Amino acid sequence: xxxxxxxxxxxxxxxxxxxxxxxxxxxxxxxxxxxxxxxxxxxxxxxxxxxxxxxxxxxxxxxxxxxxxxxxxxxxxxxxxxxxxxxxxxxxxxxxxxxxxxxxxxxxxxxxxxxxxxxxxxxxxxxxxxxxxxxxxxxxxxxxxxxxxxxxxxxxxxxxxxxxxxxxxxxxxxxxxxxxxxxxxxxxxxxxxxxxxxxxxxxxxxxxxxxxxxxxxxxxxxxxxxxxxxxxxxxxxxxxxxxxxxxxxxxxxxxxxxxxxxxxxxxxxxxxxxxxxxxxxxxxxxxxxxxxxxxxxxxxxxxxxxxxxxxxxxxxxxxxxxxxxxxxxxxxxxxxxxxxxxxxxxxxxxxxxxxxxxxxxxxxxxxxxxxxxxxxxxxxxxxxxxxxxxxxxxxxxxxxxxxxxxxxxxxxxxxxxxxxxxxxxxxxxxxxxxxxxxxxxxxxxxxxxxxxxxxxxxxxxxxxxxxxxxxxxxxxxxxxxxxxxxxxxxxx
Amino acid sequence: xxxxxxxxxxxxxxxxxxxxxxxxxxxxxxxxxxxxxxxxxxxxxxxxxxxxxxxxxxxxxxxxxxxxxxxxxxxxxxxxxxxxxxxxxxxxxxxxxxxxxxxxxxxxxxxxxxxxxxxxxxxxxxxxxxxxxxxxxxxxxxxxxxxxxxxxxxxxxxxxxxxxxxxxxxxxxxxxxxxxxxxxxxxxxxxxxxxxxxxxxxxxxxxxxxxxxxxxxxxxxxxxxxxxxxxxxxxxxxxxxxxxxxxxxxxxxxxxxxxxxxxxxxxxxxxxxxxxxxxxxxxxxxxxxxxxxxxxxxxxxxxxxxxxxxxxxxxxxxxxxxxxxxxxxxxxxxxxxxxxxxxxxxxxxxxxxxxxxxxxxxxxxxxxxxxxxxxxxxxxxxxxxxxxxxxxxxxxxxxxxxxxxxxxxxxxxxxxxxxxxxxxxxxxxxxxxxxxxxxxxxxxxxxxxxxxxxxxxxxxxxxxxxxxxxxxxxxxxxxxxxxxxxxxxxxx
Numbered sequence: 001x002x003x004x005x006x007x008x009x010x011x012x013x014x015x016x017x018x019x020x021x022x023x024x025x026x027x028x029x030x031x032x033x034x035x036x037x038x039x040x041x042x043x044x045x046x047x048x049x050x051x052x053x054x055x056x057x058x059x060x061x062x063x064x065x066x067x068x069x070x071x072x073x074x075x076x077x078x079x080x081x082x083x084x085x086x087x088x089x090x091x092x093x094x095x096x097x098x099x100x101x102x103x104x105x106x107x108x109x110x111x112x113x114x115x116x117x118x119x120x121x122x123x124x125x126x127x128x129x130x131x132x133x134x135x136x137x138x139x140x141x142x143x144x145x146x147x148x149x150x151x152x153x154x155x156x157x158x159x160x161x162x163x164x165x166x167x168x169x170x171x172x173x174x175x176x177x178x179x180x181x182x183x184x185x186x187x188x189x190x191x192x193x194x195x196x197x198x199x200x201x202x203x204x205x206x207x208x209x210x211x212x213x214x215x216x217x218x219x220x221x222x223x224x225x226x227x228x229x230x231x232x233x234x235x236x237x238x239x240x241x242x243x244x245x246x247x248x249x250x251x252x253x254x255x256x257x258x259x260x261x262x263x264x265x266x267x268x269x270x271x272x273x274x275x276x277x278x279x280x281x282x283x284x285x286x287x288x289x290x291x292x293x294x295x296x297x298x299x300x301x302x303x304x305x306x307x308x309x310x311x312x313x314x315x316x317x318x319x320x321x322x323x324x325x326x327x328x329x330x331x332x333x334x335x336x337x338x339x340x341x342x343x344x345x346x347x348x349x350x351x352x353x354x355x356x357x358x359x360x361x362x363x364x365x366x367x368x369x370x371x372x373x374x375x376x377x378x379x380x381x382x383x384x385x386x387x388x389x390x391x392x393x394x395x396x397x398x399x400x401x402x403x404x405x406x407x408x409x410x411x412x413x414x415x416x417x418x419x420x421x422x423x424x425x426x427x428x429x430x431x432x433x434x435x436x437x438x439x440x441x442x443x444x445x446x447x448x449x450x451x452x453x454x455x456x457x458x459x460x461x462x463x464x465x466x467x468x469x470x471x472x473x474x475x476x477x478x479x480x481x482x483x484x485x486x487x488x489x490x491x492x
Numbered sequence: 493x494x495x496x497x498x499x500x501x502x503x504x505x506x507x508x509x510x511x512x513x514x515x516x517x518x519x520x521x522x523x524x525x526x527x528x529x530x531x532x533x534x535x536x537x538x539x540x541x542x543x544x545x546x547x548x549x550x551x552x553x554x555x556x557x558x559x560x561x562x563x564x565x566x567x568x569x570x571x572x573x574x575x576x577x578x579x580x581x582x583x584x585x586x587x588x589x590x591x592x593x594x595x596x597x598x599x600x601x602x603x604x605x606x607x608x609x610x611x612x613x614x615x616x617x618x619x620x621x622x623x624x625x626x627x628x629x630x631x632x633x634x635x636x637x638x639x640x641x642x643x644x645x646x647x648x649x650x651x652x653x654x655x656x657x658x659x660x661x662x663x664x665x666x667x668x669x670x671x672x673x674x675x676x677x678x679x680x681x682x683x684x685x686x687x688x689x690x691x692x693x694x695x696x697x698x699x700x701x702x703x704x705x706x707x708x709x710x711x712x713x714x715x716x717x718x719x720x721x722x723x724x725x726x727x728x729x730x731x732x733x734x735x736x737x738x739x740x741x742x743x744x745x746x747x748x749x750x751x752x753x754x755x756x757x758x759x760x761x762x763x764x765x766x767x768x769x770x771x772x773x774x775x776x777x778x779x780x781x782x783x784x785x786x787x788x789x790x791x792x793x794x795x796x797x798x799x800x801x802x803x804x805x806x807x808x809x810x811x812x813x814x815x816x817x818x819x820x821x822x823x824x825x826x827x828x829x830x831x832x833x834x835x836x837x838x839x840x841x842x843x844x845x846x847x848x849x850x851x852x853x854x855x856x857x858x859x860x861x862x863x864x865x866x867x868x869x870x871x872x873x874x875x876x877x878x879x880x881x882x883x884x885x886x887x888x889x890x891x892x893x894x895x896x897x898x899x900x901x902x903x904x905x906x907x908x909x910x911x912x913x914x915x916x917x918x919x920x921x922x923x924x925x926x927x928x929x930x931x932x933x934x935x936x937x938x939x940x941x942x943x944x945x946x947x948x949x950x951x952x953x954x955x956x957x958x959x960x961x962x963x964x965x966x967x968x969x970x971x972x973x974x975x976x977x978x979x980x981x982x983x984x
Binding site: 042 | 527534535579584585
């Protein structure tokens with residue numbers, strides 16, 4: 001019996017959870033708001049991480065590792081950053097447990113092992129890192145510092161969802177230090193481009209690059225650049241952010257350098273990050289009612305082969321053929337699995353690998369062997385075809401490329417169809433409730449109006465697109481003058 | 493001015509710290525007992541991690557990720573494990589900070605955000621993982637589970653040392669589940685072999701494989717296998733452990749499976765881990781008074797090239813030659829850096845890369861170019877030679893291999909010279925105080941005697957070597973009958 005999935009039309013949110021759990025990407029854990037990333041989900045994350053890591057290194061960055069803990073006095077040094085994260089901080093207050101004399105076999109926190117200063121578990125690492133950079137930077141010759149960290153962080157969110165919003169998540173955080181403002185801004189934009197390229201080219205998810213409004217900025221940033229993606233339910237998802245931090249952290253931690261003119265100056269900073277949240281974006285951008293659809297370029301498994309045995313004597317013949325095919329595919333760098341387990345039927349396996357989103361499935365029986373063909377099913381369109389064994393490996397390489405393109409184009413067409421203009425408040429509200437998607441509308445540029453719109457509709461300004469067209473108009477809410485449209489949406 | 497290093501003879505412990513800090517592997521942090529792993533140190537860890545990861549995957553393991561937090565009630569479920577780690581646990585008790593009304597700009601822990609149940613930061617993950625496995629295992633068909641996790645863990649140690657013993661450290665922990673005792677024991681030993689192969693072949697550090705005494709076992713294990721290495725000061729260092737956990741965790745978390753005979757049975761377990769501590773072993777096994785000596789197979793940087801400019805007009809000529817050489821080396825998979833920075837002299841660079849332990853250094857001036865040669869210095873022996881440009885790449889490949897062998901052989905010879913037999917208590921104490929190293933001696937097999945010896949000499953039984961020779965004798969301390977010698981040492 002194959003696993004039952006809720007359809008998108010029935011309950012989109014349940015559909016998403018079904019895909020994550022029944023597709024074996026992740027599981028709930030015994031810890032509130034924390035998930036277990038299962039081997040299939042972690043293999044996906046590894047592919048994403050390795051690719052991003054390559055791109056970071058290609059742009060001159062190196063990795064390092066900073067402590068999990070931030071002493072409270074450091075955490076509060078940059079006030080805006082501290083204020084932004086204070087409500088979500090897990091705090092370590094003690095460093096020892098002891099036996100509970102009243103309950104043999106049970107432990108209690110040892111009150112005598114109270115820390116003099118509480119330790120915050122990093123929700124982000126600007127504080128601990130800039131406190132460290134202070135010791136690394138004396139002169140302009142020590143700059144730039146281009147460091148990235150792969151780590152776990154904790155934000156005590158009240159409402160959590162697998163991958164999209166979990167108390168603990170895995171991410172990377174780049175933290176760079178520069179001698180000039182221009183160089184820091186250039187870095188901020190460069191890393192936004194790296195993120196956009198990764199998400200579009202490898203995850204096949206189209207994104208809009210933009211800049212956040214002041215209200216939506218990262219706490220402590222001067223400017224937050226972002227990439228925004230659109231999910232199939234018409235909600236937006238912030239897929240990555242890159243922050244120009246100005247001299248805020250340098251001032252908070254007194255990080256100055258001797259510039260070329262021999263003068264002391266505060267260092268300019270950026271930070272940028274993407275997280276396991278991207279997996280949520282990937283799921284909701286491509287999947288269908290039969291399950292996940294993995295983009296070939298980062299799929300944990302690109303090809304699965306299922307034998308169709310007829311009697312014991314067919315096994316060695318089929319197995320031998322498959323093993324030679326597997327060697328050929330592996331030599332070409334294709335990840336492939338042969339599922340010849342004997343406790344479930346081929347139909348069950350078909351459904352299972354469809355659920356897991358494996359891009360290409362091959363099925364092979366004795367008659368296929370005789371005809372020198374194999375049955376090939378592509379996950380994105382569910383088309384089946386009988387394909388010759390001759391030149392099969394090259395055919396699969398081309399097909400994987402085609403699937404990658406196809407799911408990107410599909411997501412792009414959907415995204416583009418779902419950017420609509422609203423010119424009045426009524427249009428805006430009606431679009432939000434009937435079509436969702438991005439709404440391009442005029443806004444008067446004030447935080448007050450933005451707050452009001454959010455309060456009334458739950459829609460937020462996702463971004464002011466880069467290179468936005470300048471076009472005078474009237475704010476859809478206040479009616480005041482506006483110089484350009486911005487992108488609104490309800491969002492994850 | 494190059495950085496000054498303490499010599500081993502002057503102060504071994506300070507020498508070690510100098511190498512870590514001046515060699516830019518790691519730095520102290522603002523958090524008690526926690527370190528910052530700097531880019532050079534992290535690049536080394538990445539090479540070690542990637543290689544180990546490859547070996548784990550080649551032996552059928554997959555990666556996953558489990559929560560950082562362990563609810564106290566789960567943590568205490570396996571009593572011996574809990575008791576073993578209770579004294580070192582960092583505990584999260586609150587999930588929010590708030591403004592301190594008495595100190596504007598300062599934060600305090602919000603007393604209203606106290607957790608109902610405290611969360612222990614994982615010192616090791618058996619508890620959270622076996623609680624998860626309960627949901628994954630129903631029948632023998634779900635076994636074995638061969639999962640590894642790369643993660644940070646926290647053990648609140650009172651005395652910390654960079655890499656060797658830090659409150660937070662990076663490691664991998666394998667956690668496997670099996671249908672039979674035999675299979676679990678086989679896994680335990682297989683992973684010990686993987687560790688031994690990694691440490692010897694890649695880190696060039698010889699190890700002795702053995703099993704721990706009951707006193708020295710991992711808390712919650714039935715048997716702890718280990719690899720023990722010898723440092724240059726004659727102290728031993730436990731470089732990795734692999735535990736046969738029996739059914740202890742399965743019973744504590746009630747993880748049963750339906751076996752092939754259709755009966756419910758508790759699952760058999762193993763766990764195994766190595767950590768950033770290995771970097772400490774690497775440093776102390778090979779380095780000398782001039783600095784680190786990196787084994788070529790995992791060196792962050794294998795070759796450095798330093799130009800010897802004479803006048804501006806020599807730069808483009810030398811640079812061009814080096815760039816073509818670099819391309820050739822990189823194409824062969826050799827990591828190489830060209831240091832043509834102009835703010836320090838060649839002599840300073842020579843000292844710096846010696847300190848960092850780069851296996852091969854090339855220096856190149858105009859006269860070398862005219863003679864079609866390059867000056868080559870190998871880090872392990874500090875020999876310099878003039879080498880022809882023709883066939884240089886192959887020469888370097890061979891040389892890297894030779895250096896790897898040489899430092900392994902050197903460490904092996906040192907280790908073997910420093911295993912000595914003691915047959916009386918006086919000999920034992922004298923050897924410990926004059927020669928250190930491993931001491932092979934008879935022991936009566938009791939924990940009491942072991943404790944007594946430790947109390948009197950600070951020496952512990954490092955292991956009972958695998959395939960140990962059976963040889964009757966008298967315990968060096970109690971004089972009682974003994975069936976075999978065991979290895980004692982003072983240890984890190």
